[in-house]
Structure formats: structure tokens, C-alpha cells
Amino acid sequence: MKRILINGKIFTGEKFVSAMEITDETISWIGDSQTARKRAADEVVDLKGRLTLPSFWDVHTHPLWISETLGSVACTPPNVFSIEEMIAALKNSPQVGKKDAWIEGWGYDESKLAESRTPTRHDLDKVSTTQPVYVLRSDCHSCAVNSVALKLAGITKETPDPFGGMIGHFENGEPNGVMLENGASKLIKAVKEKDTFENVVKRTLKLAAHYRSRGIGVISDMISLVAPFDYAEIYSEAARRTLEQEVYLYYSIDEIKRFNLTKLPQPTHPHVHVAGIKLFMDGTISNRTARVKKPYKNATTTGFSINTAKDLQLAYKFAKENNCQIAIHAMGDAAIQLILDTYGDLQPWLSDRPSVRIEHATLLDDKILKQFRDAKMNFAFVTQIIFLYAEYAAYFQNLDEKRLKECYPLASMLQSGVPTALSSDAPATAWIKPDDVFASLACAVTRLGANGEDLNHKEAIDLVTALSMYTKAAAGMVETAQTAMLTVGQSADIIVLSQDLFNVDPQQWQKTTIEKMYLRGKELNA
Incomplete structure (x- = not known):
């Protein structure tokens, strides 16, 4: 099957082209529309000038929780x-x-x-x-x-x-x-939660339409469980039916302890992958449960720790033995510092992706960013600007001015050289569409909150960089041969947008809809 897309504004992740050829599941040619019309094809799709992008990767989310909120x-x-x-x-x-x-x-x-x-x-x-x-x-x-x-x-x-x-x-x-x-x-x-395996799978299948509406082609379930139903089995069965999204699973360290696991479960479908393990070091800034070095604003509390250095050591041993990643929830600077102090001088065990992902990585000053840059361990940040966008009132209430400016410092994170990706953590934020990628992109570019608050404009980034953090950089967080770019030989994972982000005010980006979506060359129905 050969399909040619013409008359588009196709952003490959590196440059703009107007035409693309898809052969079966992969991109087989890119170029201009005049040349494309001379190529033989089974189908020609006129993009009518629409902006066309690689589909998004949400590498920190909770799909089964989302399926419940639906x-x-x-x-x-x-x-x-x-x-x-x-x-x-x-x-x-x-x-x-x-x-x-x-x-x-x-x-x-x-x-x-x-x-x-x-x-x-x-x-x-x-x-x-x-x-x-x-x-x-x-x-x-x-x-x-x-x-x-x-x-x-x-x-x-x-x-x-x-x-x-x-x-x-x-x-x-x-x-x-x-x-x-x-x-x-x-x-x-x-x-x-009293459910049957079949009912959970049926609920999971509803995610296909949800993620199609968001333009998301790859998802990671960040608190995967073994019981009452193994997530590897749930997602594998959903993939055998109608769930087209690629799935990465991170199993909770609590499950590893509870069942004395020595190995991680294995999926039975090629589009479902077990990527690593997940543990929590603290809570959240908005709830004053994130572990911070100095007390919260107008308070004496510093949050609380959930797991300890001993748990980090257990995770390190398990991950090395299973050649998988460690993903760690850490929002407060004290929690982040403990991870750095425990792992910073240790030898990485993965070479094709980060060995340790810091999830959220909310409070980061220049000093700790330099420590991460200089560490022997290959760390990465997977962060969520949507939190600050939607929950600024809580952050303002809980943090002094200096720490407010250190929240989700995207420009500084990128300048440090530590690999950094954007994600949603949906449904875990106070916004009606917590995994609306366009909301996150707009906030990253403007550093304006939902009510127009200044979220430290010095940490703003440009649109191309922001898009990369939801595509190429996100793909770099997991084990994959894909680059999340629209180049020859890559999977044809493509979204066609209703408006051109490059020529529309960022405040209007949330009005964008997904007109077409292709995953592995297959068009997904709306």
C-alpha cells in the first residue's frame, strides 16, 4: 500500500516539506508536491495546506486512570x-x-x-x-x-x-x-475497584479515541500493577483488539516488594513494552507533601518522604539485574537531592537511554542542575509544565518568590544538557484536559498560566524546541528504534492539525483539533 500526502506544511522535526510518501507502515519518501504527483500511489491525500507533525509521545501518563475519569x-x-x-x-x-x-x-x-x-x-x-x-x-x-x-x-x-x-x-x-x-x-x-479482566480491557479500549483526539501515538503507564490484573496482559489484549497506540509500562516498586518479584512481567503483543520500575520519593507541591529543603511559605512543614535511600538501592539492584530503567517521582528539591546523592556517582547500566528518569523534577536551581550535568549516572528529566499552568495559585500559596522561579525551569534544564522531555501525568492536574499537548506547548513557549500569570518568562522556549520535547526528546526516554521524526525509514506516525501553530497566537493553540491521524501508516478514525 502506497499513500502520498501532498499540499501540506509538513514539519519533519528538522525542516518543512510539502509532500510525503508512506509505504505500508513507514515513510518511504519526503519532498515537494510537484514531484510527488509524478509518483505512483494507491491513494493521494490532499492536506490542503494543513500543518502536519509527528504524533506526540506522552511518556508520563496514567491511561487506566484516564479511562476511569472518562x-x-x-x-x-x-x-x-x-x-x-x-x-x-x-x-x-x-x-x-x-x-x-x-x-x-x-x-x-x-x-x-x-x-x-x-x-x-x-x-x-x-x-x-x-x-x-x-x-x-x-x-x-x-x-x-x-x-x-x-x-x-x-x-x-x-x-x-x-x-x-x-x-x-x-x-x-x-x-x-x-x-x-x-x-x-x-x-x-x-x-x-472490584472489576473483571474483560471490563478493564473494554475500558482500556476507550482510550483509543481519547488519544486520537489528543494526537498522541505513544503512551507510558507510570504506575503499572501485577494484581488484581497484570497491566502487561491488559494492554496486550487491548492492542490485539483496537488500541493502536504504542505502550510502555513502568511497574510500581510496591508490586515488586509485595510479590517478591525478581523479573518483570512480559507483554504478549509487540506494541506493548515493559520499560522499567517506578517509585515515589515524595508527594506534590500543591498539597505541601513534596519533600523540600526549606519549609513551605508561611509554614514549618517540609513535606514528607515516601521511599528512602534504602529503597533507591533496592531499585538500583533490581534495574541493573533486569536491564531496565528506574523512573522516580520527585517534585521537592530535597527529594531530588536524595536521588542525586544516592545515584550520582554510580555507573550507568543502560547506554541507549537514560538509566534513571526523574519524573516531574519540579524544583531545580542552577546548583543542582550543574550537579546533574556533572554526574556519572545518565539521568534525564521528564517534566510537566501543565502543573504550573493549571495550579499556579497553589504554587504561589506554598512557595516563596525564589522557589517559584525555579519551578519547571525548561530553558535552564535544556541548557544544562540533561535530556529533558515534556509530558502530562494525566489525569493528575487540575485542568479539564490535563493531557492537552497544545496547552503544554503554549505554556512552555509563553510561560503564562491559565489566568495569565507570569510563570517566569526567562524560562520560555521556542515552539520547535517544545515540539521536540513531546516527540524526539520523549522518544529518547525509552527503548525504541523510532526517532519520533518524519524522516525516511521511520514509522508513519503523523497528525494533521486544524490550524498552523507557527502562525497562530499561542493563546489560541488549545482550540486546535486533530483532523487526521496515522499510526504505522494506518489512518485512525475520529
């Missing part, structure tokens, strides 16, 4: 700005009135709510006193639930805080329904 209530801007609006939105959930069904929402951030606080069980009891109500916080680490959910989980005033989390309480000691960080959220999820 059927739950968005409790995030620009839809919800108060607890009262959240209650009203949840009351309109299609799950209301269904026996044994959970009423679910996602995306709240207390700093964006008019009440400036987290919803409690008393608030969520206004939604229902007969059905469990569960609302996932924007960071996907914490949640708020009603009294029914607490009862189902067996949580009382005597329930101790679990490892890696805290149970919120009222002044009288009774649980208030706020479950801080993953360790506490898991207590709720353990009674909520």
Missing part, C-alpha cells in the same frame, strides 16, 4: 470553582440512584475552590447518604470521600495512618473523609 464527573476548572458547584455536579452523575454504584469525580484542587479547603465527608454526604462518593484530587495521590465510603473501607477514628499516606480527621478525632497521598487513597480504592 466515566466520572470533572470537578476541575473551568467546570467547578467551589465545593457547592462540586456537590451540584456530582448530583448529576449518571451513577446516582444505581444500586451498589459509586458516584465518582476527579480533579479538585482546594486552592482553586472558593472555600479554599478540601471537601470533607460532610460535604460529600450532601451528594448521597446511601451511595459511596469518591472524588480524586487533581494530583491523583489523594481523595475525598463520604461517610458511606469510609464505612465500606472500615475506616474509623482508631484506624492508623498507612505507610505513605495520612487519614484526615476532624477535631474530635473522627475521620473527615480526606485521604492524603497514595497510601491512604489505597484504603478506599481497595473496596472501590
Whole structure:
């Protein structure tokens, strides 16, 4: 099968051309439209001048979490700005009135709510006193639930805080329904998530349309599990059906400990890959749980650690033995420093990709960037400017001016020479479309927040560089033969946009839609 695309503004990642030939799954020729018309083809596609790009790679996201939010209530801007609006939105959930069904929402951030606080069980009891109500916080680490959910989980005033989390309480000691960080959220999820393998696969298949609408051709699931269903099996089965996106899996170190794993699971489909292991060093800036060197603004707290140097050593040993990556959630500068101090002088074990990925890498000053540059270990940063864009109010509330300027310093990260890619961490941020690549691109180029805040314009980058961080640089984070560029011999993974980013104000980029998408030369239907 030969398909020729003509009359386009095709950005290969290096230059602009107007025509391209696809033979089966790969790009077989690029050039000008006049020459292209002389080439034999089974199909000729007129791009009508549209900007055409390599499809995006989201190398830090949570697809199965996204699949759950597709059927739950968005409790995030620009839809919800108060607890009262959240209650009203949840009351309109299609799950209301269904026996044994959970009423679910996602995306709240207390700093964006008019009440400036987290919803409690008393608030969520206004939604229902007969059905469990569960609302996932924007960071996907914490949640708020009603009294029914607490009862189902067996949580009382005597329930101790679990490892890696805290149970919120009222002044009288009774649980208030706020479950801080993953360790506490898991207590709720353990009674909520009762599913079958087939149902999980069907939910996963809904991601195909979602990612097509985002122009994303490669995804990484950053908290992959072994039980109750192995993610390698879930994604392999989904790929055998209709999920066309390439998938990379990072298994939680908690699963490795829990099941005493010595090897990682193996997928049974060629488009699904097990890439490495994932661990958490701290929480989030917006929730003041990220581990920082100096106390948060107008506070004495410095966040808390989840895993330790001992856990980092365990991960190092496992990764070396399995020739896989380590991906580490670290937002606070203290958490990042611990990783650097533990691994910096060790010999890398991977040569074709980073051995250690720092996920988020939020607070980085010039001193620590130089230390990363000079380290023997081959580190990389996979960061999310969408956090600062959507959650600036929380960052402003929690960080002093100096540290605000050190948040997601894209220009400085690139200047350091440490490989850096952009990603979304969706659905883990307070925005209605957390994995809208165009929102991230616009923020990276303008350094303006959702409400026009200056996010340190000195750290702005140009559009070509920003696009590279979602394509070529992102591909460099995983094991692949692909460059995420539109060049001869590469996979024909292509998106055609509704507007030209190079000639449209960045403030309008979020209006962009994906008119056509090809993965491995196959056109995906809208």
C-alpha cells in the first residue's frame, strides 16, 4: 500500500516539506508536491495546506486512570470553582440512584475552590447518604470521600495512618473523609475497584479515541500493577483488539516488594513494552507533601518522604539485574537531592537511554542542575509544565518568590544538557484536559498560566524546541528504534492539525483539533 500526502506544511522535526510518501507502515519518501504527483500511489491525500507533525509521545501518563475519569464527573476548572458547584455536579452523575454504584469525580484542587479547603465527608454526604462518593484530587495521590465510603473501607477514628499516606480527621478525632497521598487513597480504592479482566480491557479500549483526539501515538503507564490484573496482559489484549497506540509500562516498586518479584512481567503483543520500575520519593507541591529543603511559605512543614535511600538501592539492584530503567517521582528539591546523592556517582547500566528518569523534577536551581550535568549516572528529566499552568495559585500559596522561579525551569534544564522531555501525568492536574499537548506547548513557549500569570518568562522556549520535547526528546526516554521524526525509514506516525501553530497566537493553540491521524501508516478514525 502506497499513500502520498501532498499540499501540506509538513514539519519533519528538522525542516518543512510539502509532500510525503508512506509505504505500508513507514515513510518511504519526503519532498515537494510537484514531484510527488509524478509518483505512483494507491491513494493521494490532499492536506490542503494543513500543518502536519509527528504524533506526540506522552511518556508520563496514567491511561487506566484516564479511562476511569472518562466515566466520572470533572470537578476541575473551568467546570467547578467551589465545593457547592462540586456537590451540584456530582448530583448529576449518571451513577446516582444505581444500586451498589459509586458516584465518582476527579480533579479538585482546594486552592482553586472558593472555600479554599478540601471537601470533607460532610460535604460529600450532601451528594448521597446511601451511595459511596469518591472524588480524586487533581494530583491523583489523594481523595475525598463520604461517610458511606469510609464505612465500606472500615475506616474509623482508631484506624492508623498507612505507610505513605495520612487519614484526615476532624477535631474530635473522627475521620473527615480526606485521604492524603497514595497510601491512604489505597484504603478506599481497595473496596472501590472490584472489576473483571474483560471490563478493564473494554475500558482500556476507550482510550483509543481519547488519544486520537489528543494526537498522541505513544503512551507510558507510570504506575503499572501485577494484581488484581497484570497491566502487561491488559494492554496486550487491548492492542490485539483496537488500541493502536504504542505502550510502555513502568511497574510500581510496591508490586515488586509485595510479590517478591525478581523479573518483570512480559507483554504478549509487540506494541506493548515493559520499560522499567517506578517509585515515589515524595508527594506534590500543591498539597505541601513534596519533600523540600526549606519549609513551605508561611509554614514549618517540609513535606514528607515516601521511599528512602534504602529503597533507591533496592531499585538500583533490581534495574541493573533486569536491564531496565528506574523512573522516580520527585517534585521537592530535597527529594531530588536524595536521588542525586544516592545515584550520582554510580555507573550507568543502560547506554541507549537514560538509566534513571526523574519524573516531574519540579524544583531545580542552577546548583543542582550543574550537579546533574556533572554526574556519572545518565539521568534525564521528564517534566510537566501543565502543573504550573493549571495550579499556579497553589504554587504561589506554598512557595516563596525564589522557589517559584525555579519551578519547571525548561530553558535552564535544556541548557544544562540533561535530556529533558515534556509530558502530562494525566489525569493528575487540575485542568479539564490535563493531557492537552497544545496547552503544554503554549505554556512552555509563553510561560503564562491559565489566568495569565507570569510563570517566569526567562524560562520560555521556542515552539520547535517544545515540539521536540513531546516527540524526539520523549522518544529518547525509552527503548525504541523510532526517532519520533518524519524522516525516511521511520514509522508513519503523523497528525494533521486544524490550524498552523507557527502562525497562530499561542493563546489560541488549545482550540486546535486533530483532523487526521496515522499510526504505522494506518489512518485512525475520529
